[in-house]
Amino acid sequence: MPTQVLMPALSPTMEEGTLAKWLVKEGDTVSSGDILAEIETDKATMEFEAVDEGVIGKILVSEGTEGVKVNDPIAIMLEEGESADDIDDDAAAPAPAADSAPDGKAPAEAEKPKGADAAPLEIKSNASPDWPEGTELQTQTVREALRDAMAEEMRADDTVYLMGEEVAEYQGAYKVSQGLLDEFGDKRVVDTPITEHGFAGLAVGAAFGGLKPIVEFMTFNFAMQAMDQIINSAAKTLYMSGGQMGAPMVFRGPNGAAARVAAQHSQDYAAWYAHIPGLKVVMPYSASDAKGLLKSAIRDPNPVIFLENELMYGHSFDVPVMDDFTIPFGKARIWKEGKDVTIVSFGIGMKYALEAAEKLAEEGIDAEVIDLRTLRPLDYDTVLASVMKTNRCVTVEEGFPVASIGNHLSAVIMERAFDYLDAPVLNCTGKDVPMPYAANLEKHALITTDEVIEAVKKVTYR
Amino acid sequence: MATRKTAAKPNVSADELKTYYHDMLLIRRFEEKAGQLYGMGLIGGFCHLYIGQEAVVVGLEAAADEGDKRVTSYRDHGHMLACGMDPNGVMAELTGREGGYSKGKGGSMHMFSKEKNFYGGHGIVGAQVPIGTGLAFADKYLGNDRVSFAYFGDGAANQGQVYESFNMAAVWKLPVIFVIENNQYAMGTSQKRSTSSPEIYKRGEPFGIPGEIVDGMDVLAVKAAGEKAVAHCRSGEGPYILEVKTYRYRGHSMSDPAKYRTREEVQNMREKHDPIEHIRQMLIDGKHATEEDLKEIDKSIKDVVNKSADFAKESPEPALDELWTDIYADVAPQDEDA
Structure with a gap:
């Protein structure tokens, strides 16, 4: 047969x-x-x-x-x-979807409503839009947007260079640096040995010496090897030198859980880095944010941690076609306005937040969805203004629950908007366990859309 | 005291000898004063004195040119004075005052001078080694012929990032001189007890980095070795290792009782191998200077050091709003006068 x-x-x-x-x-x-x-x-x-x-x-x-x-x-x-x-015709028809996807595809992905049968989310940008009305848009993946951001900044400034494992000849372990070696040569697109602590420190020295390094970590899991150089050397030198010397540089790469790679390769470091004065911390969700924020990061005179997500690299979004498109740090984006509850997230957490908002809308709960985009500086005002309007807040992130970004936001909301709250702020996070390998366990360790929906129902007493 | 022969027959003028004598003595007297101020409670925290090791930085600075860069660990006062930083600013940083190089926010272990190309002053053992390698990376990238000195101790020589740096420096032929200041004790652990090979400079061999051992109690030997290393780096041949054998007379830091070595060992080094006494003898024996001349130098140094102590005491503590400055830059300091 x-x-x-x-x-x-x-x-x-x-x-x-x-x-x-x-x-x-x-x-x-x-x-x-x-x-x-x-x-x-x-x-x-x-x-x-x-x-x-x-x-x-x-x-x-x-x-x-x-x-x-x-x-x-x-x-x-x-x-x-x-x-x-x-x-016969049957043989050529698509195979029925397997119950448990063997490639470890996230469940939310499989359940995603198809095409036109789901009502499209009403998506609105922040009060001041990221680009002027009428700007031409192109569809780009997050991966392409990141590459374009680097290429544009490298064209504009000779001292900007990229270094990391497999960034040059291999074209990037995740193909983010595709084509950069061809355009800029091996002086500016530098393959390093597998030596995270060493090349992170070397790049700090290069930044002291007048360059603007972009350091790619193949994943941020490996950046733990380099943590001392990132924190003690890059983040603190401006202060320790009384403002004489600093590290204008970007540390970037995929962060957070990928798929089925287990505990040592699946961790969200957002809260770790956001803890450190002297660092700026960016965690984009969409391709336009990836581009606009990475360009800002490269120009920033401070060390910037730029947390990407492997699962998002292939996702497409509208990106404005502009000569020089940047997004300032510290400006959250309101993806969807709503009146019943504020859902705050960032990075891949936005996927769950937006999916939850869409499903909640079907049940008559009108959620406002805010993407923080940068965690340091953090746009507290946009969050607080929203909570003062909705009186309820749920935070969504992939990281561990203890000392999470959500914990921090809860404290700030309590301090500054206590009287406006009609329910406790709830934090949706990854589970307090090392990431397991087994597909079913992994699914449960991660944050899910259903958990966000459940949290929203709790704070809205539905 | 036995007269020592210097390794390379000095091709130096009397003036140069006097300069080295002056620079080494300045470091010694400065450090003695710092120890005194520490004892008075004017300097706090960790304070690592350089006494005994003066010939290392003075010899290597004599081999360096304008624009060359240097970076070191937390035992950094000597390096700063040797590269021409102002003793007032260094001492005031030790006392945590506004007039200090870091406005009082860095302290003994964390000082910098953009003007003198001194890139710190780093408190984490070994962390300065990749940073120094990166300074050399930047110079090569920018296409100048500057050389960077990355100083570290025999203790740091056991940190993994040192070898990560050796590898990258060799692969990319970076103009960096790795200076191992081997004072024979990593805090309280002797080299014998901590380090598998007695000859640390040979650890560059597997990476193809030439290295040599140098008598760090002899400023002229250090200078000669430094010149060779600088020439190697400047001509594009890649990195070079100098293991400079030296000795610290004082404890690791001010609170170190130094029970791990005998008093006789220290006395022996002080009496028979002191780098300053060595040059002093050369100056006198060679009739390049009279006792009177040297007294004059001693006196001028004493004045400079006393003035730095006065400055460091009189300079006010930083204003409280300094707590909140220099966390983020609006313009990278490196770009400010670019």
Whole structure:
């Protein structure tokens, strides 16, 4: 019986990919281990091998097709003795979705309402918009927006350079620095040895010496090796030198849980860095914020921690087409105005916040959703103004619960808007456990949209 | 006292010898005064004196040129004086006063001078080594021929980031001189008890970094080795290691009873290997200076040091609003006069 060849997931975070090239054609006999196709994932171009032997009966997805979803059928394989006539319509139809996605796809992702059947969220930007009305917009992934931000700033300032593991010849472990080596050369796009403590310290020295380094950590989990240089050398020198010397530089890279990479590779450091005077801390959600804030970070005369998220790199958003688009630090963005409750989040937490707001709207609860965007400086006023209006607040973040950003916001709201509160502020966070590997446990360790909805219902007494 | 022969026959003028004598004696007298002020409660916290090690920085500064950079650990007073920083500003920082180099906010271990290319003063053992390597990275990137001196001790030589720095400096041929000031004790732990190899300078070999051992009690030997290292770096050959054998007469910090070594050991170094006495003898024996000349130098130094102590006592404590300044820059200080 003909069998389907499905689009494979070739990285832990891959949701879709490009079928770059077929290396077989219809009628070819293949045996296991033969390379069938080249597939571009979110990280690299990978070779896709046959598992079984057989004959390529039909190619369903042609070469060069982009955005092929993982697990979509891409070809039909025939067993010996079968012919193309044996292929019926069913075989070419999409495979039924597996109950438990083997690639560890987040549940929220799988349940995402499709296309037009869900009412679109009413999304509004802050009082002063990030770009002038009428500006042309283009759709870009977070990954592309980050790269463009770096490229633009490197063009504008010769002292800006990028260093990190695999940033140059490999084009970035997560392809964020794609193309930068070609444009700027190996003097300004520098592959480092695997030596986080060393290259972080070296970059601090380079910043003292007049350069503006962008240090990419392959993930912020590895930045713990460099913590002393980030905190003691980069963040504190301006103060310790009485203002004579500082570290104008950016430490950036993916932060937080990816998918199925377990405890040592899944941690949100937002609260850690936000704790430190002398650092600025940015954690964007959308592509336009990623671009506008990274450009501001590179220009900032202080050390900036720029926390990205691997799961967000491939997500697309509108980005304004402007010569020089920046977003100032310390300005939250109101994604959705509402009157019943304030949901405050940042980074990937915004995904849960927005999904929850959408579902709550269906139940008649009108949530205001605020994206902090920067945690240091933090736009307290926007949060407080909103809470004074809604009288209720739920915070959403992926990090651990103890000494979280939500804890801090709760304290500030209590201090400055106590009389306005009609319910305690609730903090939705990741669970107080190291990240487990098992798919079902991981799902429970992370914050979920349902938990946000539940928290909102609690504070609105529904 | 036995007269020592200096390793390289000095090709130095009497004036240069006198300068080295002056610079080393300034550090010694300054440190003695700092110890005194510490005892009076005018200096607080940690205070690490450089007494005994003066020839290291004075010799290497004699090999450096305008625009070369230096960075060191928390035992940093000598480095600052040797590169020409103002004793008043250094002493006032020790007392935590407004007139200090860091406006009283850094203290003994954290001082900087953009003007003199002194990049600290770092309190975390070994952290200055990648920073010094990065200063060299910046110079190479900017295409000048400046050289950076990254000073660290025999104790720091066991930190991992030192070898991360060796590797990057070698791979990228960075113009950095790693100066291991081997005073033979990492706080209270002798090199024998803490360090697998007696010859630390050889630890650059696996990275392809040339290194040599230098008599750090002989300023002329240090200067000669420094000149060789500087020439190597400046010509684009990459990093160089100098292990400078030296000795600190005082404890690790002011609160160190120094029970880990004998009084005789210290006395022996003081009496037979003192770097300042060595130059003093050369000046007298070579008839480059009379006792009177040297007394004149001693006196002028005493004046400078006393003045710095007076300044450090009289300078007011920082204004309370200084608590809230210099946390974030509006303009990077490096860019201010660019």
